[in-house]
Amino acid sequence: MAPKAKPAHHSEHEWEQRATETLADSGYRSGGARTAVVELLAGQDCCLSAQQIHDRLRERDRKVGIASVYRALEVLEGEELVHRLEVGEGGSRYEPALPGGDHHHHVICDDCGKVTAFEDPPLEDAIEKLAGRLPHMVSTHDVIIHGRCAGCS
Amino acid sequence: MAPKAKPAHHSEHEWEQRATETLADSGYRSGGARTAVVELLAGQDCCLSAQQIHDRLRERDRKVGIASVYRALEVLEGEELVHRLEVGEGGSRYEPALPGGDHHHHVICDDCGKVTAFEDPPLEDAIEKLAGRLPHMVSTHDVIIHGRCAGCS
DNA sequence: GTTTTTTTGTGACCGAGTCTGGTTATGAGA
DNA sequence: TCTCATAACCAGACTCGGTCACAAAAAAAC
Numbered sequence: 001m002a003p004k005a006k007p008a009h010h011s012e013h014e015w016e017q018r019a020t021e022t023l024a025d026s027g028y029r030s031g032g033a034r035t036a037v038v039e040l041l042a043g044q045d046c047c048l049s050a051q052q053i054h055d056r057l058r059e060r061d062r063k064v065g066i067a068s069v070y071r072a073l074e075v076l077e078g079e080e081l082v083h084r085l086e087v088g089e090g091g092s093r094y095e096p097a098l099p100g101g102d103h104h105h106h107v108i109c110d111d112c113g114k115v116t117a118f119e120d121p122p123l124e125d126a127i128e129k130l131a132g133r134l135p136h137m138v139s140t141h142d143v144i145i146h147g148r149c150a151g152c153s
Numbered sequence: 154m155a156p157k158a159k160p161a162h163h164s165e166h167e168w169e170q171r172a173t174e175t176l177a178d179s180g181y182r183s184g185g186a187r188t189a190v191v192e193l194l195a196g197q198d199c200c201l202s203a204q205q206i207h208d209r210l211r212e213r214d215r216k217v218g219i220a221s222v223y224r225a226l227e228v229l230e231g232e233e234l235v236h237r238l239e240v241g242e243g244g245s246r247y248e249p250a251l252p253g254g255d256h257h258h259h260v261i262c263d264d265c266g267k268v269t270a271f272e273d274p275p276l277e278d279a280i281e282k283l284a285g286r287l288p289h290m291v292s293t294h295d296v297i298i299h300g301r302c303a304g305c306s
Numbered sequence: 307g308t309t310t311t312t313t314t315g316t317g318a319c320c321g322a323g324t325c326t327g328g329t330t331a332t333g334a335g336a
Numbered sequence: 337t338c339t340c341a342t343a344a345c346c347a348g349a350c351t352c353g354g355t356c357a358c359a360a361a362a363a364a365a366c
Contacts, residue, residue: 031344065346086239107289126279136260138300147291184313218315
């Protein structure tokens, strides 16, 4: 029902490959910092903050500047390769955008701050129908559920 | 379908009254700044940023400090009288919380930044059912739809 | 009206995110 | 392979939303 953390499977490498190609096609050069960010994100399935990305890269001895992380994320978001979401607590989070609307949403524990992903087809359905009724050109959507996780009750 | 800006009607005064009572019951004294914030919010039906609240109060010659605005909002959120939401673009927004789950969600135009409210019973329904399936004690939820408004297309 | 306690405003402060300038790496063309 | 224009990089300065600390002002309690 609520897949916790899917183990690495092929779609992640697919994403990395797609990302690399898309960036090249759009005329971006292959610098170290951006590549490192793409590699890290590829191995990740749920959202990370820019700071987390920065820290993890340093742990792996990829000394990229924080500004480069933001720049890379900005480019990736522009190419619709990552999805940025605001999750409260001041600060955006980023996750790889999988193709074909295959996406999940997030539950936040207001106690411990833990973020968990979930998928729910009926919810997607309701949103899709709703999108047709709005006078907007709908591109993406985020659903954020607040509550208290099992551990904090 | 998507009510733009409902004219002031009784529920707003109800909210103001309820807010005042709740605050008094919880032992808060009636200072000028918090009262001003409550009054302003009561006349508002959709979300405002702290900065917007601060500015509008100054326009009305209520010289409240920005810290007081944040403090008032923090208290009101704690009493579940206002709902805080993250809408992107760095910064929270606040709106009066109407009783009984009677709430709306928001569409953001990624071009001009305009925020519009909408209601959608089927969506609420899907979320309610989903909440039962999650291992969390769900308290609130936000749905944020990104797109391009009619004016920006 | 005096005392006690909350509330308020100011200004210093913090941290996420952005911008800038100078440096380094990339890739295309000779 | 060498050159060179340009993209990408990093560090550090800066912006801006939000918080903290503290002294002054205002409520309630007496």
